[in-house]
Amino acid sequence: MQSKTTSGAMLEAMREKPPLVHCITNYVAMNIAANVLLASGASPAMVHAAEEAGEFAGIASALTVNIGTLSTQWLDGMRAAAKAAASSGKPWVLDPVAHYATAFRRQAVADLLALKPTIIRGNASEIIALAGGESRGQGVDSRDPVEQAEDSARRLAERQQAIVAVTGAVDFVTDGARAVRIKGGSVLMPQVTALGCSLTCLVGAFAATAPEDLFGTTVAALATFAVAGEDAALGAAGPGSFAWRFLDALAALDGEALDARARVSIA
Ligand SMILES: Nc1ncnc2c1ncn2[C@@H]1O[C@H](COP(=O)(O)OP(=O)(O)OP(=O)(O)O)[C@@H](O)[C@H]1O
Ligand SMILES: Cc1ncsc1CCO
Numbered sequence: 001m002q003s004k005t006t007s008g009a010m011l012e013a014m015r016e017k018p019p020l021v022h023c024i025t026n027y028v029a030m031n032i033a034a035n036v037l038l039a040s041g042a043s044p045a046m047v048h049a050a051e052e053a054g055e056f057a058g059i060a061s062a063l064t065v066n067i068g069t070l071s072t073q074w075l076d077g078m079r080a081a082a083k084a085a086a087s088s089g090k091p092w093v094l095d096p097v098a099h100y101a102t103a104f105r106r107q108a109v110a111d112l113l114a115l116k117p118t119i120i121r122g123n124a125s126e127i128i129a130l131a132g133g134e135s136r137g138q139g140v141d142s143r144d145p146v147e148q149a150e151d152s153a154r155r156l157a158e159r160q161q162a163i164v165a166v167t168g169a170v171d172f173v174t175d176g177a178r179a180v181r182i183k184g185g186s187v188l189m190p191q192v193t194a195l196g197c198s199l200t201c202l203v204g205a206f207a208a209t210a211p212e213d214l215f216g217t218t219v220a221a222l223a224t225f226a227v228a229g230e231d232a233a234l235g236a237a238g239p240g241s242f243a244w245r246f247l248d249a250l251a252a253l254d255g256e257a258l259d260a261r262a263r264v265s266i267a
């Protein structure tokens with residue numbers, strides 16, 4: 001069964017009532033992720049201190065947690081925020097950046113998974129490793145194709161009772177039972193740092209807009225990136241001009257165009 005409402009309707013609803021999205025993301029991503037949310041119609045707040053992250057998660061409509069530039073203090077803030085989001089029934093999204101790389105990250109991601117993220121968004125190497133498979137990942141960039149992560153994503157979704165989104169050339173979203181592929185985007189997207197981290201924040205923004213349909217909102221966020229990425233690539237001379245064109249393309253995209261152009265198919 002697909003969403004009751006369309007991706008385009010969700011985008012319009014988000015703009016009508018911009019959700020406050022609590023983003024705990026990394027130093028690299030903070031600026032571009034906030035701009036991606038603003039261009040899409042959401043209201044971002046980057047709040048990570050352990051002293052306030054739990055309290056802030058109670059105010060925001062959704063939380064996103066990204067372990068890209070981790071420290072013990074940040075991890076304390078992430079745990080407090082995830083607990084607060086979970087206990088108040090708000091959606092929270094985990095981005096397990098390079099979780100396979102070090103013992104510190106592996107332990108951090110295990111702790112966060114125990115706090116039951118409602119959505120997990122990662123690249124193929126991250127999702128394969130999270131499901132216990134053989135990943136070729138080393139650093140933050142994927143070294144595996146999405147097709148090879150599809151079974152891992154289904155297993156992880158079942159195990160965690162969460163929506164799992166794998167991104168790359170063709171994206172994949174599953175809740176363990178249903179699954180879709182989303183085509184689009186541009187080869188320039190992985191050439192701009194932290195677009196995946198920014199997408200994780202946008203997944204949170206869409207989840208805040210229609211928390212009763214987290215499969216549909218996750219597809220909507222990924223489809224938004226896919227269509228805006230195609231638009232930004234037109235006329236981009238390289239990663240630099242792509243980055244600013246991408247913000248403009250997000251802001252210019254409307255619900256009707258998103259529905260007409262999104263290439264989503266059942267997997
Ligand atoms: N080869 C590609 N062709 C089209 N779109 C792509 C390609 N690679 C990635 N994308 C798109 O780029 C966006 C970010 O996904 P990606 O998988 O690169 O995230 P990531 O590796 O977590 O990025 P980062 O860690 O730098 O934030 C997604 O919208 C995805 O669909
Ligand atoms: C480059 C980089 N290093 C840690 S996080 C990050 C952003 C992309 O994941």
Ligand SMILES: [Mg+2]
Pocket residue numbers: 097122123140196197
């Ligand atoms: Mg990433």
